[in-house]
Amino acid sequence: MENILEISGLCKSYDDFSLKSVSFSLPRGFIMGFVGENGSGKTTTIRSILNMAKIDSGSISVFGLDSVTDTITIKERLGVVFDSLYLAEHLNVRQIEQQLKPFYKDWDSKEFFRRIKEFDLPENRKVGDFSKGMKMKLMIAIALSHKAELIILDEPTSGLDPVARDELLDILAEYIEDENRGVLFSTHITADVERIADYVTILHSGKVWYTGTKDELTESYAVIKGAEKDIPAALKEKLIGFHAYRNGFDALIKTDDLFGLPNTLEYEKASIDEILVYIAKEDKHERNSEDHAV
């Protein structure tokens, strides 16, 4: 399977934060959910892909091209949707189209206005007056109009109402029907990832905690509950985000470690949301959560 995006050993340091050897890849024809708590490094990774942040080491390849030396060629074929509109707010859709069209060889005005109509966006209203959902749709319309092969979305659904979120996810699902395309979708709303992503990368404190298929992730972890006294000593160290309370405990555990579990302990498949919560809890208890990563 050819990778549309490949990140290898990406390191980037700021005064108060650093990305530590981030590596993951997205095969063509799939959607990857890029999740992690706020400040985990999702946006820095995306900025690095776009060559907006200068990486300290590592490599990023998009369409098999180097993200630094071939950045212009890559951006011709890349669509980006940020969490906020990055277009001149006093212009309307027609003026925005006029502005952007010369930058892309494959720009298709007919396609742009078809999408605008399809997304129900008013052509003569200032884009700054659009609702957040409308702004997201406009940015997607732009990405689709220059035939982007990869769309990168940075927290596009945060702040959207459920209907707008649903519409956005439908658009992405439709977009990915063409198997030559790919979507990298950063969010902390894991319900969106559960709904449309094929692959998931979890970033935690600047490191990749998990990368792989969504199904493999949810099958690899379970939430375990019961009385603390029933936990076998060998198992206790393997628990992630262990939280004891008056009547018992709960924690995340790798499904591989469930073998030989006493019947008194209950477990169920973990959702991505639960996995993120337990990773965060593990940090609070100052245990090394990376030891538990897949």
Place this chain on the structure above:
Amino acid sequence: MREILKIMRFDFLTARPLAIIPAVTVALIFFGLSLFFAPLICSYITFGAMVFVIPLQAVADKSGFHKLYGTLPVRRSNITRARFLYIFLVHFAVEILELLLAVTAMSLKLYRVLPNQNSEMMQMVKESFEDTRLTLLMIIGAFTVFCLIFSYMEMMGQIYGRENEFKIIMITLGVLTGLLIVFLTLSDHEIIPKIHMPSLPGTVQGLLLLGAALNIVMCGICLIFGEITAHKLAKREL
């Protein structure tokens, strides 16, 4: 070069909806006045050029253009260079427009329809219509001063940030004024050799040549400012 042209077009289309009404209003007012009172009033149309430049940074900040610049298939250095060339071209276009309007005003001589033709005031008006040299000088001077100020402001704003731009310009002006005063005082007291200002060309053709030379110099200055700024910004992230 193609990238620079695309960004210049982008900047123009960004400013146009905000600038067109104020610019046309300014042009109409000063052209109207120049038709009756003095063709050199056309040089004030340069104020109209400002509205094609000033809103750009405010819009860029408000609309998060740093993100847009990060997604467009254009080199960052060319985005910077384009802004300086844009500033030059806006001022150059306005200068040409002013020249055309001034020539029109001088040809029409509409002051003749005004009352009190023999008054002292009207004599001055009449003289201003005959003084092609002064009109040219004002237009070329306005172009040079405004183009220099705006390109310098752009450079300072981009390098040191908009919030520091005013402070830096004030410091620059203060230092330059101080140096000039010291220089002139020393020269006046013959501590240093007296400086003789070069005299301006006495003919219209000479002034036109000077204007052309100043246009070339300003284009060069804008390009140099663009290069300096692009070089400084290259180290920063978007």
